[in-house]
Amino acid sequence: MRVPVSWLTEHLETDETYSAEQIADAFVRVGLEVEEVTPLGPVTGPVVVGRVAEIEELTEFKKPIRYCTVEVYEADDHAEMVADGSDEPRTRGIVCGATNFVEGDLVAVALPGAVLPGGFAISARKTYGRISDGMICSARELGLGDEHSGILVLPSGEAAAGDDAIELLGLDETIIELSITPDRGYAFSIRGLARELACALDVTGRDAAAVDVPEAEGDAYPVRIEDGEGCERFVARRVTGVDPTAPTPWWVRRRLMLAGIRSISLTVDVTNYVMLETGQPMHAFDTSTLRGDIVVRRAKAGETLTTLDDVERTLDDDDIVVADDSGPISLAGVMGGASTEVRPDSTDILLEAAIWDPPSIARAVRRHKLPSEAAKRFERSVDPQLPPHALERAARLLRDNADGNIQPGRTDEGGARPLAPVTMPMSLPDKVAGTEYERGATARRLAQIGCAIEVGSTDDGKPSVTVVPPSWRPDLVEPADLVEEVLRLEGYDTIPSELPAARPGKGTTAAQRRKRTVGRALAEAGYVEVLPFPFVSPSVWDAFGLAEDDSRRRTVTVLNPLEADRSELSTTLLPPLLDTLVRNVSRGMRDVALFHIGQVVLPMAEQVPVPSVGVADRPSEADLASLQAALPTQPTHVAVVLAGNRQRAGWWGPGEPASWADAVQAARIVAEASGVELTVRAAELAPWHPGRCARLLDGDVPLGYAGELHPKVVDALGLPKRTCAMELKLDGLPLVERRPAPSPSPYPPVLLDVALVVDADVPVDEVATTLRGGGGDLLEDLHLFDVFTGEQVGEGKRSLAYALRFRAQDRTLTLDEATTARDAAVAAATERHGATLRA
Incomplete structure (x- = not known):
């Protein structure tokens, strides 16, 4: 997950200023995996906001090329122009190949002398027969993200020609990229990460989901949950009168870009923004396209759904779907359907936030090969108390930025299951870590992560703590989980490391x-x-x-x-x-x-059958x-x-x-x-x-x-x-503990060859073993160097030629002694295998 540092620190209630490196170190201390810390840019030199005054289409080239007249106030003389009353912009001619902007749009312009990320220096140069006096930039060219399908167009209400684009765009930002493991689903949002950061820095954090939720006046839309196992809770909120032409505010677009999400439209951007902020994935339906009640169920065999990526998918009966009278309209927790998507002219929006079964979502993603940002969060589990707060936040963003009317009704089917309390001795973290933490550390750390704490005593009178985990921590189910939380927040580096003494006399087997x-x-x-x-x-x-x-x-x-x-x-x-x-x-x-x-x-x-053995005590010998x-x-x-x-x-x-x-x-x-x-x-x-x-x-x-x-x-x-x-x-193979050391003889060998004719079905290895046994102690080595078959040796026969090396340990071997040993070896082969010497 990519997060801008400024977005994180916005949720810390402290006057301290922390660098990106300090924040990354803090995440590592509490057990989160930091993959990369990436400063944007660097961007140096003049980069300003410009207004596109005129566009000339150059039609003599094979691809679209435009010569744009752009009004810019250069940063060095803008203040001086305003002071002397000559606040007139300068115009620059810039060649550009993008077509996603029109006359009157505000764009980011890198003037000659600017240096963009990657060391890309901007200068006036002749191209396509014109002088291009600068460059109109895309988000990727400025280091804001990977989007490169067109020029970065700035909202007119939040920028003006002549503004310093480096400051406006926040190009001095730093991005921290974290790998959120499956057991840390609560950290897959700004809300969760800010909470972890506050714990690591020992400061007070601000809950990004702390939105007052008013009482609902009826249902927003009729919803029926038929599969209670697959859907724990389904909440819907309706916003009407949304201005479909309203642009996404720049601050929302910027944060989405920095998080690696492409801006699409205000409604979709709002759902993505709230997902990143709170951790609750959402979906927006065009209410006018819904047919009848919404039903949450498992798919039926043979049903199909065209998802938002315009791919028709055959559903499995294990898939959870959101359906209406027309059939499935969304693959739950993974991707919405094309039939009810929010279109450019949609004004009546039904916002949905639900809690889905993590294993079912994981199977659907793998079955359809359809990973999504929403599915990543549902696979790791989402806070079941979050949907009403996330919907209220999204509805208010639509109201404030698109003149939407939040309807008084809210549908809330299902509910959050309460988490079971966990009791443990107060001293258990100290016992497990082998150290002694300061008094009250256990209760303080558990309260930091959102637990409700009640201090009591065990049967033997020792202090204990009963903990009710917060709704976003369903993984806290036993004392060992609570111990891990205390240890990681106190710091694993505070746990003493002592190697056990090696037992004497033991080595490798x-x-x-x-x-x-x-x-x-x-x-x-x-x-x-x-x-x-x-x-x-x-x-x-x-x-x-x-x-x-x-x-x-x-x-x-x-x-x-x-x-x-x-x-x-x-x-x-x-x-x-x-x-x-x-x-x-x-x-x-x-x-x-x-x-x-x-x-x-x-x-x-x-x-x-494998027996079930508990973990409360050491297994018995019988277990x-x-x-x-x-x-x-x-x-x-x-x-x-x-x-x-x-x-x-x-x-x-x-x-x-x-x-x-x-x-x-x-x-x-x-x-x-x-x-x-x-x-x-x-x-x-x-x-x-x-x-x-x-x-x-x-x-x-x-x-x-x-x-x-x-x-x-x-x-x-x-x-x-x-x-x-x-x-x-x-x-x-038998284990041979003692092996005799080789004792090479200092005396010269006698080398003799022998060719034996045997039946073709006699194994070569058996003949070699027989020769070795017959040759006695003087035969030091032998190897097969030739195999011959043909008329000369007879049908069904073959000739095996061996090189034999004879040597004595205590004297120089004579030729007669070697020949005698060779003859004994041949005699053994003759007796056992019917071998004859080949002439």
């Missing part, structure tokens, strides 16, 4: 150390860690090609998801990780290698056990995804594309960092490619899968071709 080690190992291997969004859409399982009875489809659904289409907690790390991969690729990253270590959520076969039993299993997994080149191309040669083997190697990196060794077997499991998928086992225990994703999955998710992935149950 073995599982935590392993998680860090695995993450470091993957990062060293070129993977980048990401923290993806943990929620998934139910449709992702179809994209993964999972069978209907696949256990991964059985998920935990979030009752209040951040995104409606992603409402499930994932049973695997791959969906959110692949989303992150797509996002990176869409932003130009072609070679991507990502990893994530996190928890998945695996619901139980039969869901245990904690029940809560723990209701939680789904949440094991830690590690997953990687790869796309593009694993080794980049460059001057050294072509790149090496990522393959299923890289995904398998990532699993081996995880296992090695964990101090264990994995067994790799061919497997088939969606979403992996059936011919390029490996099962990862610790002994006979399956822990995960790795390989290339199925082409259909790649297409369904919009992934790069040949995307590879691996997921492993990190919690399933």
